[in-house]
Amino acid sequence: MRAKADTRAGATRTVGSRPRNALAALLAALLLWALAAAPPAIADTGDIGYQGPAYNGSGGAPTADKPQSKLWFNDGTWWADMFDTTSRTFHIFRLDRSAQTWVDTGTRLDDRPGTRADVLWSGGKLYVASAVRASSSTANTTGQPARLYRFSYASGTKTYTLDPGFPVPINNVSSESLTLDRDSQGTLWATWTQAQKVYVNSTTTSDSVWGTPFTLPDADANNLSADDISALAAFGNNRVGLMWSNQTRSTVYVATHRDGDDRATWTTRVAASDPRFADDHINLRQLEGDDLGHLFAVVKTGHDDDGPTASQVEVLALNTGSGNWERHVYGTVADCHTRPMLAIDSTSRMLHVFATAPTDSGCPFSGAAGSIYVKSSPLDQVSFPAGRGTPVIRDADSPNMNDATGTKQNVTSTTGLVVLAGNDSTSRYWHADVPLGGTSPTVRFTATPSSGTAPLDVQFTDSSTGAPTSFAWDFGDGATSTAQNPRHTYQEPGVYTVTLTVTTASGQSASGNETVTVEAAPPTGNDEIAFGGSTFKAQSSATQSVTLSKPTGTSAGDVLVAGFTADNLPGVTVPAGWTPILPSALRPSNSSTVVAYYRVVTAADDAVASWTWTLSTSQKWGGGMSRYTGVDTSHPLDTTVATAVNHSTSAKSVTVPAVTTTVAGAMLVGGIGADGATPATTPPAGWTEAWESGGGKTAEHAQSLAPAAGSSGAQTWTINQGRSIAGWMTALRPAPPS
Known part of the structure; x- marks a missing residue:
C-alpha cells in the first residue's frame, strides 16, 4: 500500500484517504491531485470505508x-475532534465529502497531552468538554481539571x-x-466516575460558571x-438522564433529573x-424534539462465559408509557x-448500532478487534437481525479496526451518517459515510423445492x-443464515415458515415469508x-434451593417435566440428568425468572424422592x-x-x-410464570392444568393431546391480576411401536 498524501496549504491540511471501491478511488485520486498535487492512495482489495489521518503519538x-462523541454536523458539513500529529494536540477537522478526506482547520482544542473530549453542537455553539484521561475511577488525579471550551x-x-x-x-x-x-433551560451538565462513585456537575448562571461537583445522591451510585x-x-x-454501570451489583442504573429542579434532585430506576450483566460499555442517545421522552442506550454485558447464545450486546429502550426500560438483544x-x-x-425513525467484531469467523476473545459492523432496527419496534451485521469499515491489510464513535445529534437523510474509528496497529483513523433515507426494500425469494419428503x-x-x-x-426449524442465497436441509417432517429479513445500507428493513412443507409417512401404532x-410447592420465604418431589408412581421410562418461577434474577444450577427446555431463562421483569426442564427416568431414580435446583x-x-x-425416551x-x-x-x-408437531399423538406441554404470588392462572382453551403454584411466585x-401432526396454533394463558408474564410451549413425542 502506498503512503497517503500529507500536504500543507495555508492554515489547513488535507490528509488523503483510501476509498472503498475502484470508482471512488478514481474520483478521490483526481480530486486530491487537483487540490494538493500529491499522489493519492490506491484502494486495496477488500477495504471498506475510507482511511484517514494518522494519530500516532x-x-x-x-x-x-x-x-x-467526537463528531458533529453543522452548516452542511461534518466536523470532528481529531489528533494532529505535528502539534501533538487535538484540532477541529472538516470532512471534504467530495474526496472523502479530512481537512485540518488548524483550530486547536485542548493543548494538554493525554486528554479525551466529548463534543456537543447546541444552540449555535460548539461545546467541548475535555478531560485528562485516568485509567479508572480509582486512579483519578487532582489538579488536572476537566475543561469546557466554547466556540x-x-x-x-x-x-x-x-x-x-x-x-x-x-x-x-x-x-x-x-x-x-x-438541557432545555440552557444548563450544561457533566458526569464522570471518581473514587468508585458517580459524580455530577452543572453550570449555574452561565456557560462559564460551574457549580461544585457532587456525588449522585443514590446508594447504588457508590x-x-x-x-x-x-x-x-x-x-x-x-429532562436529563444519567446512566451508569455498577459491576459489583451486575446492574445498569438510570437517574433522571427534571429541568429546573434542584440540581441534586434525581430519581433512579434499574x-x-x-x-x-453490567460492563463498562455505555453509549446513550435521545430522540431529539420528542415530548414523549424516547431514550436509548447500547451496552455490552459481562456474559462472556455464559455460552454462545447468551446476549453480549443489548439495546435498552425507555418505555415512554410505563417508564420501565426494555431490553433487546443486538448480538x-x-x-x-x-x-x-x-x-x-430521525427521518426514518431507525436505530443504527455500530460495533466491533472479528473480520473472520470465530471469536478469539471478547473485545477482539477486526471490522466495524452495523445492524439497524425501527426505533418504534426494536428488533435486530441475527449475526454480526454488515461491515462498514474494514482494513484488508490490517484487520484491527475498533472504537467506533459518532455524533450526539440525530441524523437525517440530509446529513447522512458519518462514523469514525481507529486502527491501533497502524495508528490511523478510518471513517464510513453512510447515506440515509430512500424507500424500503421489497422482499422476494423462492424455495426450490418448496415441498417433499424428509x-x-x-x-x-x-x-x-x-x-x-x-x-x-x-428457516423455521431453529436454523438461520446470513448468506444471500443459502441452501438448507430439513431433517424432520413439518410445515416450516421461512422468514427473510433484508436491510439496506441506510437501515431500511423489510421481511417476507414463504412456506416449506416436509412430508413423511404418518406413523402407525405409536404408544399413547x-x-x-x-x-407442586410454593416457597413464600427466601431460600437458595428449589426442591421438587417426584410424582407418585414414577418408574423407569417415564418422562418428567419440571419448572418454577423464582423471585428476582438468580442464577440456576441444574441437578444432573435434567435437560433445559428453554434455551435461556425467561425474564418478564427484573423481579421474576421462569425456567423449565425435562428428565428421562431410569431405574436408578427409583431411590430418589426429589431433586434440588440451587x-x-x-x-x-x-x-x-x-x-x-x-x-x-430417545427423542x-x-x-x-x-x-x-x-x-x-x-x-x-x-x-x-x-x-409444529411432526407425528400424530404428540402431547403439547407448556407453562407460564408471573410476578407476584397471588394471581390465579388459566391455561389455553382445551388444555388440562397439570399443576399451579402460588404463594411464593x-x-x-398444562398439557393438551395433539391427535394429528401439524401446527398447534398460538396458545394464550391468562391470569386474574395484572402482572408481567412469560410463557412457553413445546410437545412430547410419542414412543414408536413396540
Missing part, C-alpha cells in the same frame, strides 16, 4: 472513549473561534470518561467497580440487571461484538428489490402419551413437576420450544406462538 485510539462559528469562512473567557474548569480531577449535554463509567443525555424536552457471545455505538435516524434439501434464492446489503434468514400426575441467591419461588408415560421433544414474554406490569395474558404447567 496520541496515547492510544482517540476514538476509544465509549460514551463520548462560535462563522459560516462565511467556515471557521470556529474560541469564545472569550474560555476554557473554564468543570472539575479539578482526571477521569476515565466524561460526557456533556445541555461502591462501583474501578472501571465503571457514567454517561448522560438530555431528553424528552425537559435499566437492566442480570447475573454478570450474542458468538457474534463477538464489543464497543457498540448508537445513532438515531430429508429435504432446499435452495433459497433472493430476488428482493431496493438494494439490500444484509440478509437474515430464519398419558399424564400420570404431578407435585439458586445463586436466596429467593421466593413456586414450582412443580409432572409425570408422562408413553414418551419416546422426548417433538418440536423446538416457543416462548413469549409480556413485559407490561398490567398484563393479564400472554400468547405463545404456535409449534406464580407458576403453572
